Every structure is written in C-alpha cells, then in structure tokens.
Amino acid sequence: MNQTLDEKNYLMYINGEWVGKDLEVLDVVNPANGQIVGSVPIGGEVEANQAIDAAYDAFQTWSKTTAYERASYLKKLHELMVEHQDELAQIMTAEMGKPINEARGEVIYAAAFLEWYAEEGKRVYGEILPSHMTNKRLQVWKRPVGVVAAITPWNFPAAMLTRKMGPALAAGCTIVIKPSSDSPLTAIKMLELCEEAGFPKGVINLVTGSSSQIGKAIMENEKIRKVTFTGSTEVGKILIKQSAHQVKRLSLELGGHAPLIVLNDANVELAVKGAIASKFRNAGQTCVCANRIYVQSGIHDEFVEKFSAAVNLMKVGNGAETEVSIGPLINQASLEKVSHHVEDALSKGAKIETGGNEISNNGGTFYAPTVISNVNPSMIVMQEETFGPVAPIQKVETMEEAISFANDTPYGLAAYVFTDSVAKGTLLIEQLNFGIVGWNDGAPSAVQAPFGGMKESGVGREGGREGIEAFLETQYVSIAIS
Template identity: 75%
Template structure:
C-alpha cells in the first residue's frame, strides 16, 4: 500500500491475486482495513492545502509526467492486467493507452476551470463565482478495467486540486499498485495520491465515517452504489456513481449488415462480455433477422478462446466461478423458456483451474428470460426479433438501467427519432465502441449519478462558491 509517499503494509496479513486463466497465484497484496484507510485519509487531508493551492500549470506538470510514464510502461501494465484478471493482452494494451488519455485530457482541463463575473443588480456590488476543489476524494475502482477506471477518477480529481485515496478491487489490485509506482516516479508530493488494499467493508467504513473525505467516486454494481448513497447521507458526502447497465443493441432493416455485425461483436465480446456498456440485449428487425443471425454466428465462431496472454486470443476467462455460474444460469433459463442455441453454450474448466465459457449466441429470446432482464456480464449474445420502432423503443427502455444503448440504421431521420426516445446516457449510432476521454460518460436511472470524462468530468470534483463584494 502507498500512504503518504511510503510503501507500507509489509507486516500485515496478505491476500492472493489469482489468474482466472490458469488458477495460478500471480501476486500477494497487503490486507489493509480501517486503520490503514484512516492513515491514508489523514495523509490526503494534510496534503490538500498545498496541492489545492498549487497553480493549474503546476498540477498539470505532474499529470503530464504521469501520462508519459504510463505510455513508457504500457507493456508491463498490460501484462500485469492480463495476469490478474484475464483480459486478452491486445485489449489490455488498448486499455493502458485509453487510461493514459484521461491523464492527458485532464492535465489540460486543469487550466480551463473558469469562474464567472455576474452582472450586478446594484452599483456598489461585484458578483463573482469561484471554483474550488471539493477536498479529499476516495476513489473505489472495479476489477474489469483496473487501469482506465482508476485514471478516469484520479485524473480529474488531481487536476481540480483534490487529493486522492484509491481503493482498487481485490480481484485486480496489481495494476493499481503499478500505477501508484508511476505516480511516485512522477514526483507527486507526499499524501497527494494514496493506495489502500484489503477489506472493502472495513476500508469503506473508514471512508464513509471520516468527515475529511468530502467526495466518493465509485464504479461498480448498482446494489453497492445504493449502499453508498445510504451511507453517505449522514454527512451528505458528494457522490459520483457509475453503476450497472443492461445495454440494448437495436439493428434496423436498413442497417449496414457488415457494420452492425462488426460493432455488435466488438461491444458484446469485449473483455469476455464483462463490461458495463457491452451489449446485453440484441434486437434485430424481422426483415434481416435470419441474415443477421447467420453472419453474426459465423463471426462469433471465428473468435478464439484461451489464456489472455496469447496474442491471438479474443475471449479470455471469466473473473471467477460465481461469474461462470451466473452465465450458465442465464443460458439455461433462456433455453428452458424456449430460446434456441445457435452456437456456444459450453463451459471450459482447464486442469489448472481456468474459468472459461464459449462465446454464445441465443435466438428467439423474449423478455420473460433472465438474460433479457439482468446484466449477464459474460460472453452471451441473446437476440430477439422485433417489428416496429415503437415496439423496440418500449423494449429497450423497459429496464431500471440507463447506461448505454446502440442503434444501427442508415436512415438519419429514424436514428434521430429513436435515439431521442431512448433513456440512456450513452448511445452509439452505428458505433459499438463509443468511449473516449473527451466525452461525458455516465448513465440515467439506476445506472448512476454524474458524468466522468469530458469537460463535465472535472466539475464533479469542484465546489461552486459565490462571492458578493461590496465596494
């Protein structure tokens, strides 16, 4: 763990980090708890006055050095990521590059935190709006994007003048450890960035009880997000929450079939289907239903399953046995209720303990099936036929989630009509990979609060202060 500029925790108990592709232990990490979190919060609080008073240009210098170091260490970071959570190595390299863009973007955004001069209603007053960093930030990151989710939170927080305590997932903490090593190399002052690993409940308790933590930024399940909302109420802590999704992918008759198939593959099977914005419900209009199924299944059958360290691998392991059980349950429930298996549907457990599920396509699904009601978080593509715009809009919106949606049509009028009626924070139109550092990422309904990335991303770490000056 990295607290107040020092690597600590060598005397604590440890927990193992296991490669889900092989079952092998790839590292051990200190099992910290309430006390260590409290120490990290104290260090961040002590560092806050000087860091917040540094100029935006001074903060940007540290961020730019950090950005450079991430790119210089891309291969080590990518391999670490693949070893601890199974992501195919080519995707891990892409994630490292993506993670670096958040640091670069917010290094520049730090210089664009503008206040306002408001016209006064009387002659002897001058009205100003100032922007101030919110304070100590606790960043809680998920296992599935251990680099990008960390930089997407750290980047704007540090750029705004906040200090940070990072709590990575215990499934994939090693990438965070490496990134904090790079922060140290970049020369961030002591206490500005801190890392605690270990018990989520104990560390979370320290974060939620400590009044010095003014802001929580979390990516994870909606269930945990709701718990954080309840726990934050006593102190009215600021929250940014990027929570669960259940993304619909709508393919109309007039879609470019090749574009649609390629985009659905890219979205659905990225990170073995373990992403919050991956397509979970695929709706295909009746006129191209069979032709889409044929072309899509052919493409899915070309995907290579295996250990993520293989350069040719497209589908790595699931993160753990609970994830495998969930995927199996969703598939079996759909088949029991009348869906047909087009391809896949098999689990693979290798002798070393690797956890795999073949990329799977189901047809003739409907909303009575769990796979169309709950986020699967696995390589399963359920496909349902629809007839009209009105029908598919109702199906797409019939969920408590509202993170991402996808629409495939060559008709601009149709695309505009449909997207205006979709209750989702992110929409890909003929695009299966809409994420970027410069755009506002976040959801509607139970998919979260706030936006990350873009110029909105830094606002989440700033307070607005109105100043009325009598002259």
C-alpha cells in the first residue's frame, strides 16, 4: 500500500493486512477549505475485535522478544518518519489545518518518542530485595501489561500516537490504535511506515470508524488490559466507569485550562514571546495552551500593548502556505464555541485589543487571533477551555491573587509563570496545582520529561522514564532455596 493525498480511499490495518475496502466510508475534510482529502472505512465492533484478537495472538511472541530486538524496530520506524517528514506534515496540514512548519516540527517531535523509548526499553530494571529470611531470595520483575488500546486525538495526530505507541511497544506490549475521525490519515500513513519497518503481523493494528462501537469493543473485550486515551475530561470519566468491571488499567491525558502568570519583575519581551508560543500554537487548539493570562498591575498595560501588537502581526490562512502562523479551527462547532466565548466576554465588559472576529476565507473555519482585556472571572472564557486563538488578560495586584485565580479550576494540566525572581518563581510553582509548569518558558514539552496533569486533567504520565511504567506490571517473586 502506498497512499498519497490524491487518493481518496484509505484502509484499516489489522494483523498485517490493509482491510475495510468493502465498508462504508467516512470523509475527512480539510478545515481550511471544506474539501475532502480522503476517506476511511467505518469500522465497528467486528473490526475492533478482529484487531484485538490479532494483537493478543501477536503478544504471545512479541512479549518474549528482547528489548534490543524491539528497539531495532522502533529505531527503523524513527528513521522512516524522519525520511517522510514532509509527506507526513502535508497530510497532517491537509486533514486538520495545522500550519505546515508546525506540522513538520510535530513529525520530528513524534519520531523522537520512538528513538527515546527504543533506548528506554533497555532500561526496564527489576530489583533484588534484602531478604528477611536466610533461605529466601526476593526479586521484583517487570512484565509487559498485555494488549494496549490507544485512543488518540485529532490535534496532534502523530505525536499523541508515538507517545503511546513508543513505550507500549518498547515494554513488550502489542497495540490497537483508534485515531480521531477528524484526522485519521496521518496515523494511517504512519502504519504504512510501520509495515515498511517490518513489525510482525498483529503487533500494531489500526481501526477507524465509529467511536462508540470501537470504544465498546475495547472496554468490553477482556484481552485489552490497558487503555491509553488523550481527549476530553468528559470522555475520560466515561472510560473510568466503563473500565471498572474489568479493572482495566488506564492512562488518561485529559482537558486543561492553563493559567499564565506574569509578575511585575518579569522580562516583558520574554513573557510576550512565551505567551505567543503557548497560546497560539495550533490556533490555540492544544490542551496545554495558555487559556487565562494574569498580569500584575505594574506591567499590565505594557504587556497588553506589546502582546497585542505581536498578535496583530500573525497571518491567518491555509496552513499549507509557509508564511501562515494561524490555521483554521477543526470544524464549525469549534468556530461557534470560540465566537460564543468572545461574545460572552464582551457582554460582561471585556475589551477587544485585536481580533475578535470570524474570518471568511474560502469556506474555511477561521477565527482571527484575538486578545481581550478587562477580563474578570465571571466570563466563560475564564471558566472553560476555549480551544481557540483567544487570549483573555486579567489584571491582578499581587502574586497571591494570581495563584488563587490560577488554582480556581477543576483542571491541573499545565501552567506558566514569568518572573525573574528565583524566590517568587519557586513559591509560585510550589503553590500551583498543575502537573506541568513552564517558568519563563512557553513551550516546556520534551520527550524526556513526564507529561500529565493533576485533578481532573488526567491519570498517569506520558514521556520520560515515567512513560514506560504505565505499560509494565510489577511482579514480586519470593524464592525458597532450601
């Protein structure tokens, strides 16, 4: 199989075969212009269970391979992703609108997870414990958890896949992937590269189609021992309930509502640059982007002026154009949500500094990068995740006030602080209830670092050495020697 963007019919990958050509299809639409860029089969419970069975059978062999063998496959896939960077990026931009330069960056970031876990898999260490008896030897073994189901989101179709697939495969697990129906084509191209890398049949499987039916199969099939999901908190809570009857292991990376705090002693230019990087990446459609900006009164006006001026220079358009920095929102519902948040803020006294409007552009779902000031906590934009290119700024008088506002949310994924004071920065971070904090850094994500949230933002961590633990069972062994 060698699909291109010009071809309309993509397929699922089950047990080393491309299948689903006889099924009804779901069209994948470019949000920049409304054009169909491909179609995928509408699979359901039958196809999901076929994929699970294939993964289960493959696990019996894959789990017994050495970490070095598994690493060789992952490194080959890493090389292929780098080699096909431009093609993957073009597919990503076409199906979900991400600016092409961002898409290229995501491909390299995604590939890095494969390289990292190819090595990390060699460092899954057990332990020898001091014994309480002279005739016993106590050991701790690490074993792969089993067949993994990975449910990935539309906004990072490559990185969210490899962040799950890399550690799962390195640990000795096999995997069934359900990509978002909004952006499945990137994942399908990556499975083509998996095939080229020579992964054995059944080790990696991909099913597209009905989220409810595929999800039902995943949660009810006892052969699935681990589910890893990135998406909304609402869906995460449903998965927690559904997992209870089999006590399936879960990793959940859920919603966020990230605060960004700028204190009086901050470097304003650095804060503006960091806020731009955080807020407007992928048109604000990331779970870690700054959703609420709190600026101390001493530099509030200067920050608003410089930040708004920088945002005003951002170009909106089709992500395939290299000079574009803001692409479309994923669909019409997202566009309407962003508009509603801004309208609500204006009705409660907010002021538009720049933007604040939908953009008519060749049938695309575009919203202008927007800065609003004179914001207060009663506004929806300060209470809910907007998931769009809107930056609300609230003036605060003290660091303590900023901390109180920042923590006043059920979410706890990411936060950002800008201050040149080591003492203040340390105190801020110690009191912020968020799993990820960027200190004078608007882009803290890194392959080697743990990624995940507190409170309703999720369970577990992805990335870093912590990421592989989610795919391992700890087994205690007591050996009597006489």
